[in-house]
Amino acid sequence: MIRRIPTALALVALAGFILLPLAQTILLSFTATLPHDGVTEGEISLINYRNIFASPALVDSLRNSLVYVLLNVALCLIAGLPAAYAFARYRFVGDRHFLFLMLAFRVTPPVVLSLPIFILFAQFGLVNSPVGIALVHCLFNLPIAIWILESFIAAVPREFDETAFLDGHSLPGFFLRHLIPAIAPGIGVAAFFCFVFSWVEVVFARILTVTDGKPITMAINALFTFQTDFGLVMAMTIFSLLPGLAMIWFVRNHIARGFVIRT
Amino acid sequence: MKPQDNRAWLLLLPASALMAFVGLVPLVTVLNFSFHDIFMLDSMHWVGAEWYESIITSPAFHASLARSLLFSALALGVQLPLGIAVALMLLRAGRLGRLMLLLVAVPLVVPWNMIPIMWLSLVNPDTGLAGQAMRALGIAFDYKFTAWHTWALLVVMDTWHWLGLVVILAYAGLSGIPPAYHQAAAIDGASRWQRFRFIELPRIMGALFIVILLRFVDSFMIYTEAFAINAGGPNGATTFLSLALGEEIKGFSYGSAAAHAMVYFLIVVAVVRVFVTATDQRKRSAERGMA
Numbered sequence: 001m002i003r004r005i006p007t008a009l010a011l012v013a014l015a016g017f018i019l020l021p022l023a024q025t026i027l028l029s030f031t032a033t034l035p036h037d038g039v040t041e042g043e044i045s046l047i048n049y050r051n052i053f054a055s056p057a058l059v060d061s062l063r064n065s066l067v068y069v070l071l072n073v074a075l076c077l078i079a080g081l082p083a084a085y086a087f088a089r090y091r092f093v094g095d096r097h098f099l100f101l102m103l104a105f106r107v108t109p110p111v112v113l114s115l116p117i118f119i120l121f122a123q124f125g126l127v128n129s130p131v132g133i134a135l136v137h138c139l140f141n142l143p144i145a146i147w148i149l150e151s152f153i154a155a156v157p158r159e160f161d162e163t164a165f166l167d168g169h170s171l172p173g174f175f176l177r178h179l180i181p182a183i184a185p186g187i188g189v190a191a192f193f194c195f196v197f198s199w200v201e202v203v204f205a206r207i208l209t210v211t212d213g214k215p216i217t218m219a220i221n222a223l224f225t226f227q228t229d230f231g232l233v234m235a236m237t238i239f240s241l242l243p244g245l246a247m248i249w250f251v252r253n254h255i256a257r258g259f260v261i262r263t
Numbered sequence: 264m265k266p267q268d269n270r271a272w273l274l275l276l277p278a279s280a281l282m283a284f285v286g287l288v289p290l291v292t293v294l295n296f297s298f299h300d301i302f303m304l305d306s307m308h309w310v311g312a313e314w315y316e317s318i319i320t321s322p323a324f325h326a327s328l329a330r331s332l333l334f335s336a337l338a339l340g341v342q343l344p345l346g347i348a349v350a351l352m353l354l355r356a357g358r359l360g361r362l363m364l365l366l367v368a369v370p371l372v373v374p375w376n377m378i379p380i381m382w383l384s385l386v387n388p389d390t391g392l393a394g395q396a397m398r399a400l401g402i403a404f405d406y407k408f409t410a411w412h413t414w415a416l417l418v419v420m421d422t423w424h425w426l427g428l429v430v431i432l433a434y435a436g437l438s439g440i441p442p443a444y445h446q447a448a449a450i451d452g453a454s455r456w457q458r459f460r461f462i463e464l465p466r467i468m469g470a471l472f473i474v475i476l477l478r479f480v481d482s483f484m485i486y487t488e489a490f491a492i493n494a495g496g497p498n499g500a501t502t503f504l505s506l507a508l509g510e511e512i513k514g515f516s517y518g519s520a521a522a523h524a525m526v527y528f529l530i531v532v533a534v535v536r537v538f539v540t541a542t543d544q545r546k547r548s549a550e551r552g553m554a
Contacts (some may be wrong), residue, residue, distance in 0.1 A: 011350055011363065018366055021381040021423065024392050028384060079277035086274035098275065100539060104532050105286045107476065109484035111505045112524040115512055116292035117285070139285045142278055169426045202376045202487050217374045230384060237377045244372025248365055 003187045025034045033231035048235035058139025058236060061219030065199070066243075067131035068073050068215060072198045073191050076191045079138070080145030080190065081175065087146065088153035089161070102143035110203035113139070118207050128212040141194040148193065153179070192251040196244055216240045290528070296521030307518075313403035314522030323507070324523075331483050331503045336419050338425070338482040339475065345422070346429025346474075347467070352438050353430065353460075361450050364434060367427035374484045379406035382420045406493060410500035417501065420488060425481070455516050468545065480531055 032039045032047050040046045041216065053056045087095065117136055118127070126132035160182065164174045202217045209218050220236050223229065297314055318324050349367070353360035373381070375461055386404060388394040396405045406412045440462060448458045483519040486505040489495070495502035511520035 007355065011356060011359070014349060015363065017423065018370065020392060021367070021385050023382050024385045027392075028390075059299060076282065079281050082276075083278040089265060090271040091265045092269045092271040095271075098279075100535075104535055105282060107457060107480040107531055107535055108286070108290075109480070109486070109505060110530060110532065111484065111486050111508055111512075112528050113286075113289040115517060115520065116289035117298070117523075120284075120289060120292070135281070136285050138281050141496065142281055146278065190504070196372050200372065200374045202374060204321040205271065217376050219408035220380075221376060231378060234384070237373075237380065240374050240377060241369075241372060248368050248372065251448075252365055261503070 002254060011168055014225065025054070028231055029234035029238050033079040033233050034229045035225065040202055048229075051229075051232050052235055052239065057193075057214075057222070058219055061214050061216045062239065063214055064130050064197075065215040065217075065240075068133040069133035069195055069198045069243075071130065072141060073194045075134060075138055076141045076145040076194045077149075077187065077190060080142055081180075082211040084146045084153055085175070085179070087150045089158070094227035103172075106140050106143040107141070114203055114207050117204065121208060126211060127208055130213055132208045132214075133205050133215065134198075137194075137198040137201060140201075141197055142150055144193050144197065145190045149183065151188055152183040152189075156182055189251055189254045192247050199240075201245060279320070283554075293521045293524050293528075296517055297525045299518050301360055301517040310518065316347035317519075318522055318526055324526075327502050327504050327507045330484075330501065331505075334414075334417070334503060335413075335479055335482040339422050341418060342422050342426055342429050342478060343471070343475070347429045347433045347471075349426070350467075351436055353434060364431060364530065367430050369427070370424050371427050373424070374516050375487045376491065378420060378424055379488050382416065382423075383492065386416065402520065408497045410497055411496065413501050417485075417489060417492060419491055420492070421482060421485070424488070426480060430478070431472035431542070433467050433476050436470045437463055441465050469542075472538060472542055472545075479534060482529070484527065 001010065029048055030046070032041055032045050032046055033045045035041045036047050036051070037046050086092070087094045087099070121127050121136070126135065156179075160178070164178045169177065205217055206221070207216050208214065214222065216236060216239065220233055220240070223233050223236070265311065296307075298309060298311060300310045300313075301307045353363050356363065367499055368544065370378070385391045386394045386397070386406065388398045388404070388512055394404070405411055406416045444462050448462060453461070484505045485503055486509065490506055493501055495506045504523075508520060508523045508527070511523055
């Protein structure tokens with residue numbers, strides 16, 4: 001019983017450490033940091049949240065972010081599922097090299113590839129559009145999707161596939177009707193990690209949105225001027241957190257499955 | 264044993280096409296740029312390995328490499344033991360521990376450019392909670408002009424950001440240990456350290472490998488957060504590798520920037536190679552141990 005007290009203190013300290021910057025952000029988001037119509041500086045109000053919806057650029061950025069992230073998750077799952085199936089079920093020439101290459105791309109710092117990506121994407125008209133960001137984020141998300149899906153597929157016994165094929169299912173039919181339902185939690189976990197890593201990334205998102213198509217992160221950067229409305233910045237930051245918080249809640253029971261390294 | 268079938272490559276086609284477009288082509292482009300002097304993109308001329316020579320012999324490169332290595336060492340040195348300790352603690356805390364696990368995951372979903380914004384407003388001496396507290400306590404915290412204060416802020420902020428990753432993975436590994444192991448250890452009179460060393464640590468080694476790898480590459484190449492905090496200052500004291508590279512790109516020195524990028528890429532890939540080899544050896548010795 002004596003051990004309970006230090007543990008409780010440590011838990012409180014940990015919670016305080018994690019919550020402090022969040023508390024600061026929430027506090028400022030409800031404070032008018034610049035004088036607005038009818039609200040004096042320093043007053044507690046909802047003015048910042050109202051100002052978000054009064055600004056077309058900020059509303060557009062919310063939409064842009066959701067579009068590119070959902071597109072990225074879809075791309076990673078569609079390309080990742082067959083690849084993960086291949087790795088879970090077969091050996092083939094170059095399989096280990098391919099996985100090593102995936103790991104290398106996963107850890108390549110975005111700043112290393114940012115210049116050629118910009119040049120390449122400009123030639124294909126992919127700059128200033130959410131499609132460009134969705135594509136480039138596959139660089140680090142597709143390897144993750146493949147690792148996670150592979151570990152979930154490998155846990156399904158091989159007889160499961162064989163029975164379906166004996167029943168006359170084609171490979172696409174087997175994927176849609178049998179495999180995907182069987183590994184639904186794995187699809188959820190893969191989608192979670194792709195969503196989160198794509199949502200928080202800023203280096204590629206910055207270089208690919210020069211004038212248009214800006215996601216939330218870049219819309220917030222654009223708010224910094226010689227007289228920055230920090231309350232508005234913080235209100236946007238809170239908004240940028242909400243999808244991630246929802247995702248954490250959805251995958252809370254499976255969250256740790258995502259990091260089984262495959263080489 | 265899985266059957267050998269090279270037709271499996273057909274299933275890899277969509278993934279390969281995507282990775283070729285966003286990974287391989289840009290990488291080959293960087294490699295090509297790194298051997299050229301480029302002022303405008305339509306007028307490049309071949310300079311061979313000149314950029315590489317000047318990088319390898321440049322004191323500025325050595326200094327920022329040392330800073331990046333030091334930062335990675337600090338980040339790992341703080342976050343790894345702390346994360347494992349927190350995971351052990353949360354495991355004992357039962358239901359409350361599972362809720363805390365969700366809380367420590369929250370910083371992971373904060374967009375990276377918001378993290379320095381949040382921390383700078385937190386330590387602001389006029390309006391920030393921590394800043395006001397430090398001023399009241401008489402601590403003169405000055406991250407703008409005192410180098411070690413900038414470093415401290417970066418390490419604390421990075422720990423806030425990434426502690427959750429270490430905790431979640433260590434927690435997952437630890438929660439799979441059957442209670443019988445601990446009971447047997449108690450009967451044998453094992454100390455707390457022995458139980459950690461011989462029961463708990465082996466269970467989380469696999470997860471720790473990937474944590475160390477991800478944490479190493481991300482801290483080694485820290486950019487967004489470090490740039491926003493003090494743009495490499497004061498006086499270049501936090502100019503890490505990626506910040507130096509950012510300067511080159513902004514200065515339109517594409518050939519030199521590409522050579523820098525290749526050097527970083529090679530460092531990162533070499534580290535990954537070492538990790539993969541170590542993981543394989545661990546797996547093989549584990550298999551031998553079971554046989």
